[in-house]
Amino acid sequence: MTTVIELSVNQTKIVYAENGPIYVKAVAGSGKTRVLTERLRYLLTKTNKKILALTFTNKAGKEIEERLTNIPDIKNRVFLGTFHAFCQSILENHGRLIGLAQMPHIFEEESDRLELVEQAIRQTPSCSAKYKNQDIKKQKNFRYGVLNFISKIKRELIADSDVGNHTNDENLVLIYHNYRGLLHAQNAIDFDDLLKLTYTLLVDHPKTAALYRRSFFAICIDEAQDLNNAQYQLLRALTNGEFTNIMMVGDPNQSIYHFNGSSADYMDRHFVNDFHPVVIELSENYCSSKAVLTSAIKIIPEAEYIAGTVKKGIFQIHALDNEETEAQWVVDKINALIALKKHNDIEGPITYEKIAVLARNRYIFLSLETQLKDENLPFYYKMTPGGIQFESDLMVIFDLALRVRLNSQDSLHKKRLFTSLKIEPTANTNLKNISLQITNELNKNILLLVLKLSEDGNNLKQLLGDFKDNLRIQDENEKNMIFKDIDELLKHWHNYAKNTDNKSLHQFKNSMALGRTHPLIHHSGITLSTVHTMKGQEFDIVFVIGMDDETFPDYRAVRRGGIEMTQEKNNLYVAFTRAKRFLYVTWPQKRMMPWGNYKIRNISRFLKIFNESI
DNA sequence: GAAGGCCCGCTTTTT
DNA sequence: GCGGGCCTTC
Numbered sequence: 001m002t003t004v005i006e007l008s009v010n011q012t013k014i015v016y017a018e019n020g021p022i023y024v025k026a027v028a029g030s031g032k033t034r035v036l037t038e039r040l041r042y043l044l045t046k047t048n049k050k051i052l053a054l055t056f057t058n059k060a061g062k063e064i065e066e067r068l069t070n071i072p073d074i075k076n077r078v079f080l081g082t083f084h085a086f087c088q089s090i091l092e093n094h095g096r097l098i099g100l101a102q103m104p105h106i107f108e109e110e111s112d113r114l115e116l117v118e119q120a121i122r123q124t125p126s127c128s129a130k131y132k133n134q135d136i137k138k139q140k141n142f143r144y145g146v147l148n149f150i151s152k153i154k155r156e157l158i159a160d161s162d163v164g165n166h167t168n169d170e171n172l173v174l175i176y177h178n179y180r181g182l183l184h185a186q187n188a189i190d191f192d193d194l195l196k197l198t199y200t201l202l203v204d205h206p207k208t209a210a211l212y213r214r215s216f217f218a219i220c221i222d223e224a225q226d227l228n229n230a231q232y233q234l235l236r237a238l239t240n241g242e243f244t245n246i247m248m249v250g251d252p253n254q255s256i257y258h259f260n261g262s263s264a265d266y267m268d269r270h271f272v273n274d275f276h277p278v279v280i281e282l283s284e285n286y287c288s289s290k291a292v293l294t295s296a297i298k299i300i301p302e303a304e305y306i307a308g309t310v311k312k313g314i315f316q317i318h319a320l321d322n323e324e325t326e327a328q329w330v331v332d333k334i335n336a337l338i339a340l341k342k343h344n345d346i347e348g349p350i351t352y353e354k355i356a357v358l359a360r361n362r363y364i365f366l367s368l369e370t371q372l373k374d375e376n377l378p379f380y381y382k383m384t385p386g387g388i389q390f391e392s393d394l395m396v397i398f399d400l401a402l403r404v405r406l407n408s409q410d411s412l413h414k415k416r417l418f419t420s421l422k423i424e425p426t427a428n429t430n431l432k433n434i435s436l437q438i439t440n441e442l443n444k445n446i447l448l449l450v451l452k453l454s455e456d457g458n459n460l461k462q463l464l465g466d467f468k469d470n471l472r473i474q475d476e477n478e479k480n481m482i483f484k485d486i487d488e489l490l491k492h493w494h495n496y497a498k499n500t501d502n503k504s505l506h507q508f509k510n511s512m513a514l515g516r517t518h519p520l521i522h523h524s525g526i527t528l529s530t531v532h533t534m535k536g537q538e539f540d541i542v543f544v545i546g547m548d549d550e551t552f553p554d555y556r557a558v559r560r561g562g563i564e565m566t567q568e569k570n571n572l573y574v575a576f577t578r579a580k581r582f583l584y585v586t587w588p589q590k591r592m593m594p595w596g597n598y599k600i601r602n603i604s605r606f607l608k609i610f611n612e613s614i
Numbered sequence: 615g616a617a618g619g620c621c622c623g624c625t626t627t628t629t
Numbered sequence: 630g631c632g633g634g635c636c637t638t639c
Binding site: 056137194514531532556593 | 623624625626627628629
Binding site: 137593596 | 632633
């Protein structure tokens with residue numbers, strides 16, 4: 001058990017503050033998660049009502065959940081989850097008010113949405129011909145552009161009838177409506193719809209909003225610098241000027257989701273202007289060693305804080321020849337640290353679990369992953385939330401079949417299912433008929449399994465267990481992949497089932513889509529993660545790799561400049577402040593580019609200030 | 615208007 | 630490293 005540290009004066013002020021709007025401006029490492037959980041704990045002693053605690057990542061939610069486990073009946077007393085999860089719950093319970101006969105299915109995969117965009121483009125006569133004649137790259141760029149436009153329109157909560165007033169491009173408007181139609185026809189929604197539909201529901205049905213308002217004693221929002229327009233307006237619709245017991249906790253310097261429409265302004269400006277909160281600053285960092293703190297302050301000098309720890313710590317920057325040697329250096333360093341077993345700066349033994357390796361984006365980890373595997377070091381890749389990425393073809397078929405089974409209108413995944421099964425697509429056919437056409441024994445069996453599943457999923461575990469027992473495949477590799485996939489799925493099911501009273505496979509799929517079922521917290525080994533998914537989490541030992549310029553900051557941000565570069569800098573600041581004690585930064589002097597040759601790299605422009613000191 | 619030369623851009627990040 | 634787009638030149 002970790003030792004309980006006394007709350008500071010400011011922390012105490014926040015935890016026991018009177019009801020009413022509070023804005024906690026908290027620097028990294030100031031113990032804001034602890035303050036938030038203690039605040040929740042205190043509030044629960046004052047009321048029998050529920051508390052709404054909103055986070056932006058499931059990970060952050062889990063972190064809070066873990067700290068509150070000793071409160072009886074906590075599950076029923078606090079709604080703890082992401083904005084999207086909260087919306088899912090509202091739509092499940094009241095969606096019929098806005099014409100949702102049943103809860104739509106969430107299309108979470110970007111590739112799925114891009115395919116719908118493609119279909120929408122082809123349905124738009126005024127641009128389909130031009131689109132078809134373009135080369136593949138241009139088509140792809142166009143699809144991304146359209147998807148961005150659609151997402152932005154929805155985030156801005158623009159009514160369908162009003163889309164035309166937000167672009168001069170008539171084609172975009174047509175595609176927007178076709179995309180919307182395609183989702184609707186498949187009884188599906190995307191992430192943005194979750195927020196937008198819930199917003200509409202709360203605005204058009206004030207009684208429902210009032211119902212929710214009355215059921216909550218307080219609302220707490222963590223990482224509030226990540227709020228976007230849709231989320232903030234949703235909050236306003238919910239509170240409606242009547243509910244003021246809101247606490248926001250955030251740090252403008254950690255705003256890194258601009259690409260998703262987020263801005264610290266919703267917390268810093270709008271919340272302040274609309275709710276007139278008491279503002280309390282937490283500027284003492286209790287968490288990071290001096291070495292880590294001084295380096296973080298060099299990244300963002302405005303992020304003034306007071307060092308709260310006496311630990312000296314380590315901060316180093318290393319240039320390596322290329323990404324292979326960089327990965328090798330990291331592996332060697334990890335081995336050395338583990339061999340060291342103990343260090344005065346670190347509480348308890350040095351274990352793999354205390355180590356995290358961070359980078360700007362996912363592909364940076366390729367070399368490291370290979371080498372960790374070769375050296376047999378345990379590691380855990382913090383997956384981008386969402387459903388499982390099945391490795392085996394068979395379980396991909398399972399997933400598609402399940403989607404089709406649960407949503408007969410889902411023509412997108414039905415088409416994919418036909419492709420995966422290598423059979424001719426036929427209209428108006430159901431899963432049962434498809435299964436009759438299959439000759440491949442294995443595929444047939446998995447389809448029959450999906451057909452046998454009960455709506456509530458209660459036989460999922462049994463059926464998949466039996467399936468594993470009876471699986472006869474020569475290819476050991478294939479077999480292992482299938483086993484791994486099934487076990488992974490069952491883990492997700494377990495996480496879903498333990499928190500749900502009225503289970504359904506449909507709800508399970510949607511919860512998976514929102515990343516709510518991830519086995520996030522209890523994992524073993526070294527954590528590999530992008531900075532974005534590491535928000536709010538800290539490790540004793542942190543490596544930040546791939547710190548060459550135009551990788552971090554990303555070359556597109558360099559080109560576009562402005563807010564995007566600020567976000568890159570914030571992102572690095574977040575990366576640095578994930579370290580409690582040791583921080584090792586590495587960069588390759590040359591890097592293999594996607595087209596297969598090396599390109600000479602420079603050190604990240606953000607690190608040039610460290611030239612002399614290291 | 616055809617040929618040749620030069621430049622640009624390639625894989626984000628999450629719910 | 631390579632294809633596409635855009636420019637220059639005859």
